[in-house]
Amino acid sequence: MKFSDFNFEPELMEGLSSMNFEKPTPIQELSIPIISAGKDIIGCAQTGTGKTAAFLLPVINKIIKEHKHVVNTLIIVPTRELAVQIDEAMQGFGYFTPVTAIAIFGGKDGISFEQEKKALTQGANIIIATPGRLIAHLNMGYVKFDSIEHLILDEADRMLDMGFSDDLNKIISFLPKQRQTIMFSATMAPKIRELAKKILNNPEQVNIAVSKPAAGVLQGAYLVYNTQKMALLKSLLTGKNLSSILIFSSTKDKVKELERDLLRSKFNIAAIHSDLEQDQRTEVLRQFKNKNIQMLVATDVLSRGIDIDSIGLVINYDVPRDAEDYIHRVGRTARAETTGVALTLINPEDMRKFKSIEDLIGDEIKKLPLPPQLGEGPAYEPNKKFERPQGRGGKPAFRKKR
Ligand code: AMP
Secondary structure (H helix, E strand, C coil), rough: HHHHCCCCCCHHHHHHHCCCCCCHHHHHHHHHHHHHHCEEEEEEEECCCCHHHHHHHHHHHHHHCCCCCCEEEEEECCCEEEEEEEHHHHHHHHCCCCCCCEECEEEEEEEHHHHHHHHHCCCCCCCEHHHHHHHHHHHHHHCCCCCCEEEEEHHHHHHHHHCHHHHHHHHHHHHCCCCEEEEEEECCCCCHHHHHHCCCCHHHHHHHHCCCCCCEEEEEEEECCCCEEEEEEEEHHCCCCCCCCEHHHHHHHHHHHHHHHHHHHCCCCCCCCCCCCCHHHHHHHHHHHHCCEEEEECHHCCCCCCCCCCCEEEEEECCCCHHHHHHHHHHCCCCHHHHEEEEEEEEEHHHHHHHHHHCCCCHCCCCCCCCHHCCCCCEEEEEEECCCCEHCCCCCCCCCCC
């Protein structure tokens, strides 16, 4: 199949060719005809499959064709980073078209709020927003969404996980009942089906490789004691010529600690976590994308939806809490059919969690030998029980497994 099979307008085809998009990915092949036909759709696809273009292209095409000058499409996303990323994709696809878009997300200054207000009231065609910031505008009374024809929810499962359910209901109450609703989610958990039942009208469903990391990711894991972790990480990072390496850790305190430690060892590294101001996060990401920074250590803020080209290596310094988060973290590498490596450090306490990841993806991930200078690591005993460390207030430091 080729993009020309979709009968897109020439201005849009020009944008696609300037971005070197030659042929549609499977999710695009499946979704674009459904969305172009005006039907509701629920798409189950992880980041890296090309889902952004799957929903943006047919919508942009329709706006060009029908000469819309009003707010036409609302895209709601869980994080600022994803909003920025979709906006950037939009600028690329829409470069030769008259279609306008704005990203609306929190953490910016008063000037941005005024610019957003202007775009909302004067009719940017496509609004890409995080729920909280959009509600701040809705509460001011000047937003008129009567002309909205498409509602798109991206990373819907993430939005529910982040507690945005009430916000979504509120936003939807501002929209016309007669509209096309498009929902993308990495998983089809029961709560997603429930939401779909509520807000979609007789949707078509498309599924792409549920709960499997993108093909092309070489996965491996190391069994380590906590005391061996830092030395192993440093040995994995030393001498790597890769331009972009992403390291994940579960908490922001650990991320900060890793950054400090690795900076002290003279690695070219920066950190990104929720304590940073939006401007700082954007700047760090920019430097990483420009390859001025070689390594980035991050919490899961970054694991979903963020598109950075050519990450050669992802390291999970600890095992992600949820198996789905593993897939998202690993999905940072091997984007759109390139190859990459994803390595996970597993301490004895995390073995059980890691086993549930292997169960989810239906595959055993290869356990690699430790470098000899580190000594022996533990054996893989995922069924062994461990005393959980106690968190603050005497509560277990770990969430119950979902
Ligand atoms: P996404 O899953 O939307 O985050 O897309 C993942 C990456 O694949 C992004 O870098 C896209 O620019 C790229 N991409 C998506 N669709 C295509 C395509 N048809 N041809 C080439 N690259 C693509």
